[in-house]
Amino acid sequence: MxxxxxxxxCLTDYIWFETQSRTEMINxxxxxxxxxxxxxxxxxxxxxxxxxxxAGIWVNDEESGLKKDLMEWLEKLAPAKxxxxxxxxxxxxxxxxxxxxxxxxxxxxxxTQGKLDLGPWEQVFYVEFxxxxxxxxVVKILGSKN
Amino acid sequence: MxxxxxxxxCLTDYIWFETQSRTEMINxxxxxxxxxxxxxxxxxxxxxxxxxxxAGIWVNDEESGLKKDLMEWLEKLAPAKxxxxxxxxxxxxxxxxxxxxxxxxxxxxxxTQGKLDLGPWEQVFYVEFxxxxxxxxVVKILGSKN
Amino acid sequence: MxxxxxxxxCLTDYIWFETQSRTEMINxxxxxxxxxxxxxxxxxxxxxxxxxxxAGIWVNDEESGLKKDLMEWLEKLAPAKxxxxxxxxxxxxxxxxxxxxxxxxxxxxxxTQGKLDLGPWEQVFYVEFxxxxxxxxVVKILGSKN
Numbered sequence: 001m002x003x004x005x006x007x008x009x010c011l012t013d014y015i016w017f018e019t020q021s022r023t024e025m026i027n028x029x030x031x032x033x034x035x036x037x038x039x040x041x042x043x044x045x046x047x048x049x050x051x052x053x054x055a056g057i058w059v060n061d062e063e064s065g066l067k068k069d070l071m072e073w074l075e076k077l078a079p080a081k082x083x084x085x086x087x088x089x090x091x092x093x094x095x096x097x098x099x100x101x102x103x104x105x106x107x108x109x110x111x112t113q114g115k116l117d118l119g120p121w122e123q124v125f126y127v128e129f130x131x132x133x134x135x136x137x138v139v140k141i142l143g144s145k146n
Numbered sequence: 147m148x149x150x151x152x153x154x155x156c157l158t159d160y161i162w163f164e165t166q167s168r169t170e171m172i173n174x175x176x177x178x179x180x181x182x183x184x185x186x187x188x189x190x191x192x193x194x195x196x197x198x199x200x201a202g203i204w205v206n207d208e209e210s211g212l213k214k215d216l217m218e219w220l221e222k223l224a225p226a227k228x229x230x231x232x233x234x235x236x237x238x239x240x241x242x243x244x245x246x247x248x249x250x251x252x253x254x255x256x257x258t259q260g261k262l263d264l265g266p267w268e269q270v271f272y273v274e275f276x277x278x279x280x281x282x283x284v285v286k287i288l289g290s291k292n
Numbered sequence: 293m294x295x296x297x298x299x300x301x302c303l304t305d306y307i308w309f310e311t312q313s314r315t316e317m318i319n320x321x322x323x324x325x326x327x328x329x330x331x332x333x334x335x336x337x338x339x340x341x342x343x344x345x346x347a348g349i350w351v352n353d354e355e356s357g358l359k360k361d362l363m364e365w366l367e368k369l370a371p372a373k374x375x376x377x378x379x380x381x382x383x384x385x386x387x388x389x390x391x392x393x394x395x396x397x398x399x400x401x402x403x404t405q406g407k408l409d410l411g412p413w414e415q416v417f418y419v420e421f422x423x424x425x426x427x428x429x430v431v432k433i434l435g436s437k438n
Contacts, residue, residue, distance in 0.1 A: 001258075003189055005153040005290045007297040010189045012258050043295055043302045044434060045339065047191065047256055051265030053206045059397060060345045060389055065377030069386050070393070077223065077369065085211030094215050097206055101216070104250055104396055105205060108339055110432040112293075112304050117430055119343030138263055140256040142190060142289065143434065144297045147404075149335055151299040151436045156335045158404050193337065193400055197411030199352045223369065231357030240361050243352055247362070250396055251351060284409055286402040288336060288435065 002039065004145070011039035011141040014051075019131030025058070025067050026126045028137070032109070033116060035139050042114045044143010049106035051138055054096035054130035056103040062123045074099045074129075096129035103127060111143055148185065150291070157185035157287040160197075165277030171204070171213050172272045174283070178255070179262060181285050188260045190289010195252035197284055200242035200276035202249040208269045220245045220275075242275035249273055257289055294331065296437070303331035303433040306343075311423030317350070317359050318418045320429070324401070325408060327431055334406045336435010341398035343430055346388035346422035348395040354415045366391045366421075388421035395419060403435055 003010045013035055015028060028048075036046060048057055060066070078101075084094030107124065110117040118124075126137055149156045159181055161174060174194075182192060196202050206212070221241075230240030253270065256263040264270075272283055295302045305327055307320060320340075328338060342348050352358070370393075376386030399416065402409040410416075418429055 003290065003292070005292060007300065008153065008290065010290060012189070012256070012263070043304070045191070045337070045432070047254055049254075049256065051268060053265065053267050058393065060393070063378060063381060065380050066386060066389055069376045069378050070390065073370065073390055078219065084215045086207075086209060086215050088211050089209060094212060097212055098216065098219055101204065101206065101249055103393055106254065108254055108341075108398065108400055110304070110339055110341065110430055112430075112432070117304070117432070119345065119428075119430075121345050122343060136265075138256050138258075138265075140191070140258070140263070144295065144300065144302060146295070146297060149436065149438070151438060154299065154436065156436060158335070158402070158409070191337070193402055195400075195402065197414060199411065199413050224365065230361045232355060232361050234357050235355060240358060243358055244362065244365055247350065247352065247395055252400065254400055282411075284402055284404075284411075286337070286404070286409070 007144055009040050009145045013139045015137045016134060017126060018134045019128045022131055024128045024131055027062055027123055028126050029124045032124055036111055036116055039141040040145050041111050041141050041143035042146060044111045046109040046111055047140040049138050052135040054093050054100055055135060056100040056105045056127045057107045058103050058125040058127050059107050059122050061121050074102060078102060093130040099129045153290055155186050155291045159285045161283045162280060164280045165274045168277050170274045170277055173208055173269055174272050175270045178270055182257055182262055185287040186291050187257050187287050187289035188292060190257045192255040192257055193286040195284050198281040200239050200246055201281060202246040202251045202273045203253045204249050204271040204273050205253050205268050207267050220248060224248060239276040245275045299436055301332050301437045305431045307429045308426060309418060310426045311420045314423055316420045316423055319354055319415055320418050321415045324416055328403055328408055331433040332437050333403050333433050333435035334438060336403045338401040338403055339432040341430050344427040346385050346392055347427060348392040348397045348419045349399045350395050350417040350419050351399050351414050353413050366394060370394060385422040391421045
């Protein structure tokens with residue numbers, strides 16, 4: 001959905017995922033680039049937020065070793081195990097809620113001269129901790145068209 | 147405080163807390179919903195940020211078991227204990243500063259069609275790690291009225 | 293770079309760092325205050341984001357003991373050690389990527405009545421985990437001039 005205000009533009013979109021495995025990291029930078037172009041915003045902000053509470057957003061390096069390091073480290077700090085209180089409800093994913101908390105569930109990206117103003121190595125990842133079902137990310141872009 | 151700009155609206159408010167116990171989790175989603183309505187913003191952003199450095203904001207599930215899991219897990223990763231350097235100043239709450247860091251102190255919520263655009267289970271919590279005194283959260287809403 | 297839109301103003305700037313040691317904490321609150329004044333924004337948002345993926349932003353207390361506590365605690369949770377997969381690429385800084393993840397790489401600061409609307413003890417720090425090279429932070433301010 002795109003909306004124009006005098007001097008401003010706003011775009012809202014949702015990116016859907018249904019991962020094959022329980023945990024997965026998906027680089028969404030290209031999709032965000034395309035949404036920024038579609039928005040027409042030249043100077044503004046782009047919010048990217050995982051709407052399901054067992055997934056997060058990570059802004060870091062597209063390097064396969066580091067990505068595995070991250071997932072192993074999260075497993076160590078917030079391990080999957082049976083004895084969480086949350087599991088008394090029938091759920092089995094308390095660790096996924098904690099992992100989302102550790103990496104944080106959202107990022108705000110600056111848009112400068114019509115493009116995402118990222119550092120040289122910054123890439124944006126959707127990080128799934130309890131997948132194999134349909135889940136989504138909200139992308140909200142707001143800023144100046146000029 | 148509400149301010150109108152051509153096409154835009156801005157609202158700033160503060161939510162005060164004085165918890166009974168040292169640690170507490172308070173669901174503030176309803177209060178934020180009410181502020182969004184008051185702002186008149188249809189498309190925009192709502193920043194929610196804990197202004198005191200021993201409290202944070204958590205966007206996750208309203209489930210009592212998980213909330214206890216979170217607090218136990220934070221205690222394990224950032225335990226209350228005497229031997230922090232910060233305590234040489236007379237303070238006793240270094241763990242609370244670290245817990246705020248772990249869950250992060252703020253969130254940015256999208257507003258779409260006049261409502262907080264949250265996922266199906268997303269709820270917003272003020273998480274107090276060193277309470278029993280007056281502390282506040284700033285809420286800043288900016289966006290289009292149309 | 294400053295841009296004016298009817299009723300609105302946008303400023304983008306970059307703060308460069310080249311630290312003497314591998315890890316360092318630099319209080320940038322005064323520099324951000326100056327950029328807010330320069331922007332002329334009265335009501336709005338100020339995004340502060342570390343553009344290099346081994347540095348982060350921390351909003352907390354200017355207290356030397358606590359700052360050391362933070363760095364020791366991060367070292368415990370995400371230790372520097374040789375056996376990360378990332379190091380097979382020739383890098384030696386996987387821990388710095390994880391530490392950035394723990395403290396988060398950015399913050400969004402509210403601007404109210406022309407000033408950063410921070411809590412009584414909130415200070416903004418650039419936290420370097422792999423320094424001794426030129427790196428930068430993007431600052432993006434957007435809001436109403438009135």
